[in-house]
Amino acid sequence: MSPVLSPTSNRWSDYLAADAAVDHAHPSIRERAEALRTLTDEPAGYAEAAFLFVRDEVEHVIDAADPRVTWRASDVLRERVGICHAKAHLLAALLRTQGIPAGFCYQELSALHGLNAVYLHGKWSRLDARGNRTGARGEFSLAEEKLAWPVDHTGGERDLPEIHPAPAPAVLDFLMTAEPGPGWYENGLPARI
Template sequence: MKYQEGICYAKSHLLAALLRCLQIPTGFCYQKLVLDDADKSLMTLHGLNAIYLESLDKWIRVDARGNKEGVKAEFNLEREVLAFPVREEYQEIDFQTVYSKPNEKVVAALRNSKTRDDLIANLPGEL
């Protein structure tokens, strides 16, 4: 928070903590995506959240990563608008499960990486 930056995992973990503090049920979701279009063999997990809206009796998936040129995620009650649409031709996967806790491999990568480069080298590619 001090530097006002972080990768998808840190942002999704923070969003879950804040919403849960407000008694809003929030879970963790993942996508398996190509890490770099220049080398489509490198896959990584992208972290996002699901928020349960009691008034609608449904989970809405949201992406806390933030928008930039070419990446636009939106909170939308009618249709899902995530930062990264899954490209099946690259064997990307959109996991639909809502987890109550963050993935252990993700947490281990965050805890065991001392630098951003360490983290990128240790990003999990599988759940």
């Protein structure tokens, strides 16, 4: 069962803002957004196109055994690789640059898993663009959630209901200080926000 989602800010502008990680004014983000916009005029159609681009065209570092560390949306786009948190930064940037409110959500699994929430059709919906290799099964849906990983409540895992306007500081600190190399994500990825 999906949690009842709860925005941590009551200002829409917070869910449209740019910051160091969600640098949606960057020319490459705007260029990619315009290319995706040519596929549809509908906000929900655009959101789906952006989701599919991030999920399918940007490799997850673990699946790809990629040693690079990315955290800024424009860097994730340029390198076409990122951990779940970095991919969430890119999806938020692509949505926000088109005026679609987007936030950040988390699941406490074996490590902290990052995903997005998007506000469309008068409600928030969570989207998980992690990538569908190695058993993950995230799909675009504004109705029933179709996240990459099920939460095992009996094993102590938790679905966090909060929608944050900015990435968790613990996540950013980890990504900004991680040293590139094989398995860089294995030591220090936060377990909690």
